[in-house]
Amino acid sequence: MRVRETLDRELATFRWRFAIAVVLAGLHLFAFARAAHDRLDLPFNAVPDEAPHFSRPEAWVLGGYPREPKRWSRLAASRWDAQVYIGFALRGLSSCPDAPTDDETMTDFAYMQCGLGWFQAYGLVGGAVARTFDLPVDYVLLAISVLAAIGVSLLWTSRFVVDRIGRFEAFATLLAYNMFPSAFYTVAPYTESATLALVLGGLWMISKQRWFGAALLVGASTALRASAVSFAFAFAVTAVVAALQLRRRATRQWWRPLAAMPLAGWGVAVQFVALQIAVGDWRAFMRARSLYGDQRDFSRLIDPVFYLKGFTAQHMDSVMLVGGTAMVLLVVRTLWRKLGTVEATFVTVASIAGIALAITTVHEYWGLNRYLLLCPVLFLSLGLVARRYPVLFVGWLLVCAFLYWNVELCSYVTHGRPDLCPCLGRLEWWAPYAS
Numbered sequence: 001m002r003v004r005e006t007l008d009r010e011l012a013t014f015r016w017r018f019a020i021a022v023v024l025a026g027l028h029l030f031a032f033a034r035a036a037h038d039r040l041d042l043p044f045n046a047v048p049d050e051a052p053h054f055s056r057p058e059a060w061v062l063g064g065y066p067r068e069p070k071r072w073s074r075l076a077a078s079r080w081d082a083q084v085y086i087g088f089a090l091r092g093l094s095s096c097p098d099a100p101t102d103d104e105t106m107t108d109f110a111y112m113q114c115g116l117g118w119f120q121a122y123g124l125v126g127g128a129v130a131r132t133f134d135l136p137v138d139y140v141l142l143a144i145s146v147l148a149a150i151g152v153s154l155l156w157t158s159r160f161v162v163d164r165i166g167r168f169e170a171f172a173t174l175l176a177y178n179m180f181p182s183a184f185y186t187v188a189p190y191t192e193s194a195t196l197a198l199v200l201g202g203l204w205m206i207s208k209q210r211w212f213g214a215a216l217l218v219g220a221s222t223a224l225r226a227s228a229v230s231f232a233f234a235f236a237v238t239a240v241v242a243a244l245q246l247r248r249r250a251t252r253q254w255w256r257p258l259a260a261m262p263l264a265g266w267g268v269a270v271q272f273v274a275l276q277i278a279v280g281d282w283r284a285f286m287r288a289r290s291l292y293g294d295q296r297d298f299s300r301l302i303d304p305v306f307y308l309k310g311f312t313a314q315h316m317d318s319v320m321l322v323g324g325t326a327m328v329l330l331v332v333r334t335l336w337r338k339l340g341t342v343e344a345t346f347v348t349v350a351s352i353a354g355i356a357l358a359i360t361t362v363h364e365y366w367g368l369n370r371y372l373l374l375c376p377v378l379f380l381s382l383g384l385v386a387r388r389y390p391v392l393f394v395g396w397l398l399v400c401a402f403l404y405w406n407v408e409l410c411s412y413v414t415h416g417r418p419d420l421c422p423c424l425g426r427l428e429w430w431a432p433y434a435s
Helices: 001-009 014-040 082-091 106-115 123-131 137-157 159-165 166-179 183-187 192-207 210-220 224-250 256-279 284-292 298-302 304-312 318-341 341-359 370-371 378-390 391-416
Strands: none
Touching: 001 014, 001 166, 014 082, 014 137, 014 166, 014 183, 014 391, 082 123, 082 137, 106 284, 123 137, 137 166, 137 183, 137 192, 159 166, 159 192, 159 318, 159 378, 166 183, 166 224, 166 378, 166 391, 183 192, 192 210, 192 304, 192 341, 192 378, 210 224, 210 256, 224 256, 224 341, 256 284, 298 341, 304 318, 318 341, 318 370, 318 391, 341 370, 341 378, 378 391
16 A cells, blocks of 8 residues: 555656656657668668758759658658658748739649648747757757657646546556557657647646636647647637536626637637738638648548448558547546536547548548547546556557557658558558658
């Protein structure tokens, strides 16, 4: 009993929680290094003497081979979309057209080729830091993600989560999150960890009824990625629920949650304003994504064939999608009772809206596991599953570990090469690798 009490007391301290968070981030980086060695016979940094750079300022980021900027994929953690963020860090929006031309197709093509199909805030911040301290941009973006990943781990084991679901369950949530098949994205030059850190911070603010602070954090997440609008939507729904509760209790300032609602989308608003100033067209992002092939197919949400085929998709996304849904349904009533109506509304609506938005995007099944990383209700539910169904939880972790190493990480590091990743499902997308 004394050992258990001592362990419980130590795990409540910041130093142990921070140490565990650092170790988990380090393990993801180690996994990158090991995967690069085993799959490509490369070190973590394949070209240590040459930092990423553009051969010419106006070089395309999509199309051509090898893609610009040069050496963008020299780090094992820099693949796929990392190229665009590194490009923004190096040159900002300087390569984008100043204003629309009469030929809309050519304008859209120019928008796409300068990277405007992605939000630029993450890359611009990384570039500013890199220039200030004269550091390579890829390492700076990597460092930002690692710090954010540590922050996410600390939030999963914070007093707020522990008080709601229990310390054992909080650390089980942390473990489930870091063993998820796509969890390595949290330390890659991507926006996942920074986005979730802001959202979980917003959830903590909601629990304290600090509505304007919560709206500012949630709004900041919408500056990092377009799919974060699901969190702004969740905040709006939560604000209405909270205002109704406060009004029923005859609280004088029951309207405060509603007053904070407009701030929940300030990030995406700033994004559009910046595009209007920089290129003369606030719709540039949407036009670039449209030319890239984005469109919505809402029939997928209720199409059983889509989910069945997903079990044999390149990353077997339906395993996590369907399995995760089952895990949530097992304990969702308990989770709502423990969190309370307001906080539970936010995590549930945010998770459902976020994954629904991803499912309706017509790009095969590519990236669904990555979008599941931004579904807080899944990981909080898994924390409860660990307590009530420990054997099921262990089985879940074993499946996650297999998919992490043999499917998701292998596909990421090799750019989807089926010859180097024999456990992949049917081929959906791959690209030549070049450091």
